[in-house]
Amino acid sequence: MTAATRRHYLMCEPTHYTVSYEINPWMDATRFTDSELAVRQWRVLRDTYLELGHTVELIDPVPGLPDMVYAANGATVVDGVVYSARFRYPERAAEGPAYQKWFADGGYVTHTAAETNEGEGDLLTVGDLILAGTGFRTARSSHAEAQELFGLPVVSLELVDPHYYHLDTALAVLSSDPAHPQVAYYPPAFSPGSRRVLERLYPDAVIATERDAVALGLNAVSDGHHVVVAPGAVDLAQALRERGYEPIAVDTSELLKGGGGAKCCTLEIRGSVA
Numbered sequence: 001m002t003a004a005t006r007r008h009y010l011m012c013e014p015t016h017y018t019v020s021y022e023i024n025p026w027m028d029a030t031r032f033t034d035s036e037l038a039v040r041q042w043r044v045l046r047d048t049y050l051e052l053g054h055t056v057e058l059i060d061p062v063p064g065l066p067d068m069v070y071a072a073n074g075a076t077v078v079d080g081v082v083y084s085a086r087f088r089y090p091e092r093a094a095e096g097p098a099y100q101k102w103f104a105d106g107g108y109v110t111h112t113a114a115e116t117n118e119g120e121g122d123l124l125t126v127g128d129l130i131l132a133g134t135g136f137r138t139a140r141s142s143h144a145e146a147q148e149l150f151g152l153p154v155v156s157l158e159l160v161d162p163h164y165y166h167l168d169t170a171l172a173v174l175s176s177d178p179a180h181p182q183v184a185y186y187p188p189a190f191s192p193g194s195r196r197v198l199e200r201l202y203p204d205a206v207i208a209t210e211r212d213a214v215a216l217g218l219n220a221v222s223d224g225h226h227v228v229v230a231p232g233a234v235d236l237a238q239a240l241r242e243r244g245y246e247p248i249a250v251d252t253s254e255l256l257k258g259g260g261g262a263k264c265c266t267l268e269i270r271g272s273v274a
């Protein structure tokens, strides 16, 4: 556990949220989705961040882009430098330029990605390095592109279970303090070699159970002390308490129908406009 630090987040209200296509195993386009409930749950998440003292900025939702609520996929921002997203599936392709425009309009230096990557869904900054998922969405070639852009070492991790198609569904960054980096993860979501990499880098990591993983409990947002986590991730919450973290349960069940939780709805802006 480390001290909480103030964070700067970008979020997108799920005004146009629905499940109209299926690009991950959680999505069922025949099931009813309640966008009003999604908005209410999302507002509780936003208000939780505000109560914790974080800054939340908003991007306007675009009609016809129901997954735009999953802001984490919109870009990766390190030291005020924006690496744009380039989505794997055509259904989400227009989100990349929409998020990039928001940053450019705000005066950020943005870099248009040449390689397929789904933003912070797969590129997670932990201390002085970036853990980068591949296997389902983000291309391995984008890991090298991100490393060159940010000048941070990028460690590639292979995801093997389609339910955990983005790295942020299988691994949560608990502390990004370079002196005490810490993560929680669900080992079966990773290839054997990637598991060994994680064991080597984080011998003291919090290991999530299957119950935590199926609740998308790893899709958690930590400020170094408070960890916003799905209510179903009871084992994870207990493990976090034992380590001195303060879990805060926020129910985003309606957004889980699209395959996302708290972290998916939250893009962290690191550093300010250069």
Ligand code: ARG
Pocket (backbone or CB within 6 Å): 023, 024, 027, 067, 070, 072, 073, 092, 120, 121, 166, 168, 169, 258, 259, 260, 261, 263, 264, 265
């Ligand atoms: N329906 C979205 C997709 O499949 C969910 C994205 C969740 N985002 C995340 N950061 N894991 O692309």
